[in-house]
Amino acid sequence: MKFSQTFELLPFLDTTLSLAAAFVLGALIGAERQYRQRTAGLRTNVLVAVGAAAFVDLAQRIAGTTEAVRVISYVVSGIGFLGAGVIMKEGMNVRGLNTAATLWCSAAVGSCAGTDMLAEATLLTVFVLAGNTLLRPLVNAINRIPINEQAAEATYEVRVMANRSAMPTIRELLVDRLEEADYPVSDVEIIEHGPEKVEIVATLVSTAIDPDEIEAVITEMEKQEAVTHGTWEGSTKN
Template identity: 40%
Template sequence: MGTSSVWFIPHWEMAVRLLVATVLGGLIGWEREHNNHPAGLRTHILVSVGSCLIMLLSIYGFAAFADEDKVRLDPSRIAAQVVSGIGFLGAGTILRHGFTVSGLTTAASLWVVAAIGLAAGAGFHFSAVVTTVIALVSLELLNRAESFLFRRKRLITMRIDTDKSPGRMGELATAIGAIGIQIRKVTIDHGEVNGNRLQIFFTMKLPGDMELSKLIEAIEDVKGTREVHVE
């Protein structure tokens, strides 16, 4: 097989693709690290460079068999597993926060970094760079823009002491959502209030023109609510 074969690239080009994946994944990882998110610089670099290597292996790792009879190479066969496999890693950043969804953006960034690594491994450097720029704009600049555009909304945390009962958190969340309030985070404390009660912490965004008393009244109307405290 000659070096001009479509199944062959020199070692230096493989190294370049791996380095491109490292740099691009590192840029997104640095943004996550800078903002104190669970998966940071090292995790994103490893995901990106690992995806790149899998793509290189998928395309060029079996070049020795390309000229064999009855052998059909599928360059995407191994790389395709990254798309589904990365979901398990991303799920870990969500589940580690219990009932919160604060790891969802980090899980999405890991998925995008895996795609960037695959693109770099396939030699699509331009698309990998453009995707990295778009991801950084979405993570950093749009986050600041969102804070500016929705600055009139107040972020509060409320502790609710309630009877322990199946579905209690869902009933409270429904009552809060019914008056147009966005819930950002939910945490349940099973500590000792007493054996039949629990504490639920809701972090919510209130519209600037909403009276806090309206929210408290909606919560107190839910059966089983004992006390309501604004943290």
Template identity: 40%
Template sequence: MDVVDWELMLRLVAAGVLGAVIGIERQWRARMAGLRTNLLVAVGSALFVLLSAYGFVGDPGTADPTRVAAQIVSGIGFLGAGVILREGFNIRGLNTAATLWCAAAVGSLAGAGMYILAVAGTLLIVGANTAMRPLGRLLDRRRAMRRTRYRFEVTCSEDEQAHVRKLIVSALTRPELRLRSLHSHESDIRGKVEVHAIVDSLRRDENLFESATSRLSLEPTITSVNWTVEEDEDDEDES
């Protein structure tokens, strides 16, 4: 099927406009991948789709329009990985990376001439990044009403058990933490004791336990310090 040049240009412009619509929302919220990035991703995807569909008409036996489109899906992952940042135990940029991936899909649809799906996809993407934000905050507040239970384990010399127990209580004494139990038992290592503390946290913040771990690890009598998350449960006994 022959497609005139203006039709190809229309597809390319449509990809650019829809990519810009997606990027405006990201730019407004000061995300790393904003207007230009999303526009370029959508236009680039459309160009690759047009190339794969109409750039090899002289060799119809080997041309495969779906091959380039499939490579776009995997290739955009490298660009998305560049906007994902890890800050301590928190990860930022996942939503921006997913938006870039979706912008590539919108550009591919526009390049294939599927305008209705491209527009619908754009509306859904922008809606997910805007209208769904209040719902996300609501779920975050609901999460804040739940408590997380941690197990804090310290291995120390038997003679210093009482001192280490005091250090654990001091390290875990915070307004947002609630010490449920503290008990000791003999370790498999001769002359060592394991002290276990069960702690409830009104908010899940591993940085609190990393700070306590750093403080206790400086003690020469302590062999090892570690903590694990046991479970999340509703904080029903809070008044």
């Protein structure tokens, strides 16, 4: 049996310590994720950390430090596929990015444990937990700050409802008025609303606006007999 030839007590104990450290540290990270009811919770983060530690430890025992470094690079790229599985797109919103980043960090913790750098693995775990807990109040505080329309990078649309028969004239007038206000138009879309009404949607090139200037343009457009009403909206970039 090759087991009797390959088994060495001290290296085995070393591997046991590495895997145990990866298990405990991964559990700490995963417990916080589980408490937050995230897609990748306790078990997933533990398995990622232990798996990374096992691969790195195995490479180091078989071929030394050079191959361990090579395996670490594979772990970094491989965990990307796992992280992609927890990222979900819902309309304009993307969810799961933080969970995917946490899995990436769990793999880093496991890699440190696999190379017997237990102090570094513990330190990294502290930083990961701090990032997911201590920064949460700061994130909430920032999210409650009203967006400054003049400073935000966003896509802005000016919408005007008009009679179908007057659409070409109103469309040209809207573009002219926006350009006179120094808001060039990148695209104009016509949306039909029944047999008599159309909605003219002008997308602005600008990524920052003065709301008062846009309101002035809309007020002028609403003075036109063929225009029912006008409005504008902006969607901030993520």
